[in-house]
Amino acid sequence: MTIIRLGVLLMVVSGFARALITLPDVQPATFVLPDLSSKDGNSEPILESAFISGDLTREVHSATAVELNNGDIRVFWYGGKREGSKDTAIYSRVFSNTTGSWSDIHGAMDRQKVTLDTRRYIRKLGNPVAVVKGDELWLFFVSVSVGGWAGSSINLSVSRDNGSTWGPVRRLISSPFMNISTLVRNAPLLTEQGDVILPAYHEFIGKFSELLRIDSNGAVTGKYRISHGREAIQPAVLPVDSVNAIAFMRNTSAQQPGKLWFSHSQNNLADWTALDPLTLPNPDSAASVVQLDAADELLLVFNNHPTERDDITMAWRPTGDADWQLIHQFENLDGSEKIHNPFSYPFLLKAGNGNFHLFYTWKRKHIKHVWFNRAALLNMRIAAGTDS
Amino acid sequence: MISSSPMLTGLSAALLCIAWATLLLPVARLPLAVRVLVMISITLLVMLPAGNDPGWYTVRGIFGDSSITALFFYIAFILQQNFSWQLYRNNELVLLRWLLPVTALLLYPFALGLTRFDSYSLGYSNPWLLAILFIMTLLLWWRKYYFLTITLTAAVVAWSLQMLESHNLWDYLLDPVFVVMVALTWLKPALSRNHTR
Numbered sequence: 001m002t003i004i005r006l007g008v009l010l011m012v013v014s015g016f017a018r019a020l021i022t023l024p025d026v027q028p029a030t031f032v033l034p035d036l037s038s039k040d041g042n043s044e045p046i047l048e049s050a051f052i053s054g055d056l057t058r059e060v061h062s063a064t065a066v067e068l069n070n071g072d073i074r075v076f077w078y079g080g081k082r083e084g085s086k087d088t089a090i091y092s093r094v095f096s097n098t099t100g101s102w103s104d105i106h107g108a109m110d111r112q113k114v115t116l117d118t119r120r121y122i123r124k125l126g127n128p129v130a131v132v133k134g135d136e137l138w139l140f141f142v143s144v145s146v147g148g149w150a151g152s153s154i155n156l157s158v159s160r161d162n163g164s165t166w167g168p169v170r171r172l173i174s175s176p177f178m179n180i181s182t183l184v185r186n187a188p189l190l191t192e193q194g195d196v197i198l199p200a201y202h203e204f205i206g207k208f209s210e211l212l213r214i215d216s217n218g219a220v221t222g223k224y225r226i227s228h229g230r231e232a233i234q235p236a237v238l239p240v241d242s243v244n245a246i247a248f249m250r251n252t253s254a255q256q257p258g259k260l261w262f263s264h265s266q267n268n269l270a271d272w273t274a275l276d277p278l279t280l281p282n283p284d285s286a287a288s289v290v291q292l293d294a295a296d297e298l299l300l301v302f303n304n305h306p307t308e309r310d311d312i313t314m315a316w317r318p319t320g321d322a323d324w325q326l327i328h329q330f331e332n333l334d335g336s337e338k339i340h341n342p343f344s345y346p347f348l349l350k351a352g353n354g355n356f357h358l359f360y361t362w363k364r365k366h367i368k369h370v371w372f373n374r375a376a377l378l379n380m381r382i383a384a385g386t387d388s
Numbered sequence: 389m390i391s392s393s394p395m396l397t398g399l400s401a402a403l404l405c406i407a408w409a410t411l412l413l414p415v416a417r418l419p420l421a422v423r424v425l426v427m428i429s430i431t432l433l434v435m436l437p438a439g440n441d442p443g444w445y446t447v448r449g450i451f452g453d454s455s456i457t458a459l460f461f462y463i464a465f466i467l468q469q470n471f472s473w474q475l476y477r478n479n480e481l482v483l484l485r486w487l488l489p490v491t492a493l494l495l496y497p498f499a500l501g502l503t504r505f506d507s508y509s510l511g512y513s514n515p516w517l518l519a520i521l522f523i524m525t526l527l528l529w530w531r532k533y534y535f536l537t538i539t540l541t542a543a544v545v546a547w548s549l550q551m552l553e554s555h556n557l558w559d560y561l562l563d564p565v566f567v568v569m570v571a572l573t574w575l576k577p578a579l580s581r582n583h584t585r
Contacts, residue, residue, distance in 0.1 A: 008534055015541040016522045019548040024513040024555075115441060119394060121449035145449030173554035176499050176508050177564055178452040206501020219555045223509040228501045270509075 026222055029197060029213060029269055031239035032190040038293055038374065039354045045376035046355070049330075053077060053367035054105045056091065063359035063367040064187065064347045066130040066137070068162050071097035073349065073357050076108060076128035076139065077367045084148065086111070088124045090141055092163055095369070097353065108166060114143050114155060117169035121145050126152070130163075131188040131196060137163050138218075140172075140198060142183045150204040152183045156218050172220050174212055180204055182212075185234040185286055185345075189245070195221070197269070199247070201233035207252045209235040211269060224269040230254065232261040232275055234286045240295040243267055248289050248300065249275070251282040258306035260287055280315060280324055281306040285341075288358075290350040296320035299377075301346040301358060304329075309341040312360050314348075316386065328380040330358065330370055339363055390546075391453060391553040400454050401444035402434040404565065407462035410469045411572060423470045451565050453552050456543040458566035464535060465573075476535035483533065485574045492567045495558055511556035518544070518557070 053060045057079030065075040073095040080088035090109040093102055111122040126149065128141040137159040142152035154172040159165060174182040181204030189197040191213075198212040207230040213222035226235055232249035239245045249261040259277035266273060280302060287302035296319055304313035304326065310333040315324040331343045346360040356377065358370040372380075381387035390396045406427050409415060415423055434443045454462070461484070464475035476484075499508040510517045521544060528537045540561075546552070547560040554560070 004534075005529075005532070008537055009529055012522075012525050012529055012537060012541050015545045016518065016525070019518055019544045020515070022548045023515060023518065026513050112440075115445060119397060119445055119448060121441065121446040145446075171553055173552075173556065173559060176495055176511075176556070176558050176562075178450075179554075180452075202501055204500070208501040210506075219550075220512075221555055222512050223506060225504055225506045225509070228504050230501070 024221060026213075027193055028243065029195060030192045030242040031197070031245070032192055033239055033242065033295075034291065035352070036291055036293055036295065039352065042373055043375055045379050046371060046373040047376040047379075048372075049368060049370040050102075051362065051366040052093065052102060052359075052369045053079065053091070056105060057081070057087075057089075059083060059364045060091075060367050061361050061364065062127045062185070062345050063361065064129045064185075065349045065357055065359055066132055066187070067349065067351050068094070068137070069132060069135070070162070071352060072162075073097065073351060074130065074137070074163050075357075075359055075367070075369070076130060076141075077359075078126045078128060078141075080124070083126075083364075084124055084144075086123060088126065090125055090128045090139075092128075094163070095357070095371075097351070100371075108139065108163065109141060109157065109169070111143070113166075114169050117157075118143075118155065118171045120171070127183055127185055129184050129187060129198075131190065133190060133196065133216075136160055138188070138196065139163070139166065140184050140188065147180075149183065151180045153179050154182050154184055154198075154200065154212075156214070158218070170218055172212070172214070172218075174200065174220050174223070175202070177204070183233075186236040186288065186347075187349075189237060189239055192242070197237070199235040199237045201235060203233055203252075206230060207233050209233055209247065209249050211235075211237065224272075226263055226272045227261070227275055231256070232263075236287060236289045238289060238291055238295070238298075240264070243269075245269070247272070248278075248287055250284060250286050251277075252284055257284065258282065260302060278324065280304070283307045283309055285309050286345045288346045288348040290348050290356070292316075292350075294319075299348060299350075299356070300324070301330075301348045301360075303343065309344045312343045312346055312358075314358075314380070316381065325381075325384065325386045327377075327384040327386055330360075331362070390551045397448065397453070398435050398442060398444040399431075400459055401447040402431045403459060403462045403466070404451065404454050405434050405447060406430050407465055407569065410466050411569060416469050420471075427466070427470070452563065453554070453559070455563040455566055456546045456551070456560045457539050458563055458569075460535075460539040460542060461566065461570070477533065479531075480533045480536050481573070484536065485570055488562060488567050488570045491562055492564075495562070496564070508556065508558055511558035521557075521561075 060079035063077040092108040093105045115122045122143045130139045157166040157169045194216045196214040201209045209226040211224040231253040234250040235247040237247045246264045260280045260282040261275045263272045285303045289300040298317045303309045312331040314328045342363045349357045362368040467473040525540045543560040547557045
């Protein structure tokens with residue numbers, strides 16, 4: 001055996017030994033469960049709405065929100081001349097929990113910052129979602145270098161001052177195919193291990209949902225597939241116990257369109273049931289869901305039509321085996337108006353004080369905010385005949 | 389770390405561009421001085437700012453980061469085609485032309501959602517994937533395919549050091565641009581014959 005041959009063998013053995021020693025020991029994810037106890041003592045109903053995105057940009061879309069540690073609500077959306085234009089940026093403002101007023105709108109992220117920080121040419125930004133992790137606010141959003149949204153990649157930036165300023169943007173690597181076509185839309189979950197579970201989806205060739213596991217350094221360390229094929233995207237995921245979650249998904253199926261998809265994990269985030277169509281319709285559009293007083297008592301906001309986004313409706317499901325009941329319609333297009341997809345991308349947030357904040361895209365021109373409390377919710381249920 | 393160093397990331401994008409130019413353009417037929425000039429020009433074009441940002445921002449934005457195996461191959465390919473420095477044996481290139489498409493078939497369709505099974509997710513911390521790679525690398529060593537042996541080992545070590553942005557072993561082993569390039573060297577045997585003149 002020559003010295004070179006022996007040297008190469010030693011290099012191989014030591015290299016692989018090093019990799020084996022440093023192989024990450026990934027523990028099964030256990031969720032940090034939300035506090036579902038009702039805290040709203042206000043017996044007076046609150047049901048207020050307002051356009052909150054101002055007139056900085058001609059078009060706006062895809063609002064999401066997060067409750068900050070001080071109880072304020074920070075909302076994010078993206079806007080620009082139009083959906084795919086180069087001037088799209090992510091905007092944000094804060095709703096004060098104490099005064100009920102809004103802060104000024106400010107730009108949270110633009111493509112110049114993302115280009116500089118990720119050292120990649122960036123053409124447009126979109127779909128922000130945020131989560132509070134300890135004292136930090138983590139903002140995930142997608143960026144596109146070439147092509148349409150199918151060419152998206154996910155980025156992460158962290159704020160240590162509740163979103164007033166943002167740290168360096170880092171790129172999440174979530175696909176081996178030039179890292180394109182992974183997007184986000186719905187709220188992340190936290191785990192006891194300190195990780196973030198980020199609901200994500202793909203829409204390049206396949207249209208499917210999955211969960212990304214992101215460690216405390218902001219690196220993707222695991223993936224769990226919820227669906228496959230070209231059936232379901234934009235998963236809205238809720239934990240039902242420490243190891244299981246449920247997911248509601250937008251229906252993109254050509255074979256079985258028109259119904260909202262549902263799936264639940266089976267004691268393992270890598271093992272999800274086959275897609276199950278709910279009785280609720282879905283016109284290939286995003287839906288949002290929150291838990292009320294129990295893990296299986298749900299409020300869901302969606303477009304209540306199999307093909308059109310002409311309304312924004314809320315449904316209530318009292319228990320896991322009960323039927324969905326329609327309890328309120330926030331929007332309904334006047335029959336005389338001819339607008340394509342006027343109402344879309346609802347995002348419902350349940351705040352710690354028991355109030356609800358709903359955000360959605362209004363005719364692409366505004367982000368509309370609807371603020372209601374438990375008493376208003378009870379009134380909606382009574383009016384809908386689901387409660388007495 | 390490659391991805392944390394702008395210089396190294398820029399150079400890896402330049403390597404990608406030079407390798408593609410070497411493959412697609414008749415560079416090998418030019419005099420040595422012109423070849424060197426072409427390579428320097430490409431490097432400058434990629435590294436220097438064009439507008440607000442260096443050219444490699446665009447290369448990286450479109451194609452992503454090259455895998456470690458791709459970087460090794462690009463260096464060897466450029467040296468072999470332009471300077472007749474033989475870093476890999478022809479048998480190794482033949483094997484790579486089989487191995488890479490087969491691996492790509494095992495990875496990309498599943499990563500793009502063909503089935504519930506996602507082979508890409510095995511790349512985060514699966515010891516069996518590492519074991520298979522180890523056996524494969526030992527077999528390559530046994531056959532005296534030292535370029536492939538060293539390349540695979542380097543990819544695994546780079547992964548253990550997290551030298552790229554990705555924490556997934558697959559991203560250190562292959563990338564689509566590399567797969568297409570190796571496939572093109574297969575489809576264009578005349579190009580790979582140039583260096584044997």
